Amino acid sequence: MINLTITDARLLAAVDANKGQHAPDQTAEQYMQAWLDQIVDSWAVARRVGIVSTGEYVLRFTAAENAAISAAAQTDPTIADAMARVRSLGEVRLYSDEMTQGVGYLVAQGLLTQARADEILAY
Numbered sequence: 001m002i003n004l005t006i007t008d009a010r011l012l013a014a015v016d017a018n019k020g021q022h023a024p025d026q027t028a029e030q031y032m033q034a035w036l037d038q039i040v041d042s043w044a045v046a047r048r049v050g051i052v053s054t055g056e057y058v059l060r061f062t063a064a065e066n067a068a069i070s071a072a073a074q075t076d077p078t079i080a081d082a083m084a085r086v087r088s089l090g091e092v093r094l095y096s097d098e099m100t101q102g103v104g105y106l107v108a109q110g111l112l113t114q115a116r117a118d119e120i121l122a123y
Contacts, residue, residue, distance in 0.1 A: 005029070050095045050123040057092040060120045068111050078105060094121045 026034075044050055052060075061069070073080040082102040086092065092099060103121055106112045112120070
């Protein structure tokens, strides 16, 4: 995530003048941050930064990790659902909330260390 701090009073006034562009409960800073996030995401997608095929993603896990995760999926519906979602994707955005939360869940369940999670999501 890139954080944006708007300090120019004219820019803040211009953003506030376009209230129709953002939700009423959203500040000008939040609107600009969301806009910047969209630009960065579209740049990353165009250049395939942090994007791997589903096969490449699966190969980031060791055989032992895959076996443990598959076994855990038999009794944990959250893991089973995450596995099904990954299988349905043509590509994986390593930086996406879905991937970081899913791998974080595997860490919380003791199936991965945080160091391995960081390696798996590295790009």
